[in-house]
Amino acid sequence: MIRLHVQAPLSAGVVMAPDQEQARYLISVMRLGEGDEVALFNGRDGEWRARLGDVTKRGCTLTPIRRTRAQTSPPDLDLVMALVKRSPLERVVEKATELGVGRIRLVTTQRTNADHTNVSRLQAIATEAAEQCGRMEVPQVVAPERLDRLVEAWPASRRLMVCDEAGAEAHDGPDAGAAAPLPALKALNDAQRGAWGVLIGPEGGFDPAERVRLQSCPAVICVTLGPRILRADSAAIAAVTLWQAILGDW
Template identity: 45%
Template sequence: MTDPRLYCSNPLRASAEIRLGRDESHYLVSVMRRKAGDKVRLFNPQDGEWSADIAAADRKGVSLRLEKKLRAAQRVPDLDLLFAPVKKARTDFIVEKATELGVRRIRPVLTRRTIADKVRLDRLSALVREAAEQTERFDLPEIFEAEKLESVLDGWPADRVLFFCDEAGDAMPMAEALRGHETGKAAILTGPEGGFTSEERDYIRSLPIAIPVSLGPRILRADTAAAAALTLWQSCCGDWSGGAQARE
């Protein structure tokens, strides 16, 4: 069994003592069944990943003493996911997968056909944190408040390519479209169940920075499209191609 891995915003230094909050203490003691003398791992994007000993685990909580640095922090590539929120379980899935598939920012965008439960940032933040702990990244992706698609695109920066997953037709296969964009900032935009309206498609396609891409001959659900597009980007332009070193 590998040692439990927890995100910790405190500075991580040799011999530092850290008291965990209630939720994390409960998780370690009651869920993971750890006790004094066991080891955990702590990480954050500034200090990397550290091993720590459980110094005390009682009803008042868990205290840790940091031992040594295990790994230096690495950043995920500079990739954003813009997605139209869908039903709760599938939105959760998209957010979890975006974290595992190494995006820096998760931006829910509201489109004409977005029919979604309210996006609960507190719930998604907990989900992102758990996914980051599990997937062994060092940072937590930043989750934005849901915003109208038009507002997001109106202020779109000229140096961030937007790969627009356009299932309605004649777009270039995504793997082909990625060639020539191996470096630089990027974002992926996926639509709601039911797709974008034709007005939305025309508008997005009119942006010079937007590149429509296709994800094959079948209709993909919104969550599948997001996972597939992130996979192709990481494989072609991100940190999947060889070393674990993320580019800046």
């Protein structure tokens, strides 16, 4: 069953039109015709079975028939990701969507040297991943901001799990302030469920001033991800996995 994310409200019998790209995909690529069914979701009204109508070369209509799943919300988890090269960054967006993060915020740091960011392309990747993995909403991809400004404005009520792999190596051994993730996250009691962020540093690690700044932020909990050096994309997937298994919806 093809599954599409749409912007329009979804309710029984209320006809809507897919956008041009979606219509092309349904009609020209997947060769669907009058009466064929697809699944639709918009992040608000649950998932609906819908039927194609008025099929022409240029478009079609979609009529929601019945709701197949109720709307749910993902855990309130922001993945805060330092910019890395295009291909691993795109993979992080895809995987983070599958793993169920609520929002993907991009940051630049002292050791970031990437200015390639195409936020609308990343948002399209998140949308496609949400369609394929059965999610009920698409995580927003937020344009890059500077790490120092992000930390300055970080709310005390949102915990921030910081994973600084390359930084650990640069300091010749794991940072003394960093803990194994399982006991560290388990030790937080239920009161600290709720809003969270996971911050993944750039390939070159955080610089010393950034590390000090992060460690002095009351919301921050520093964790290590094992004795080997993970690439930034591996670290992002591993950290979100642990958070989901311990504090999220797994």
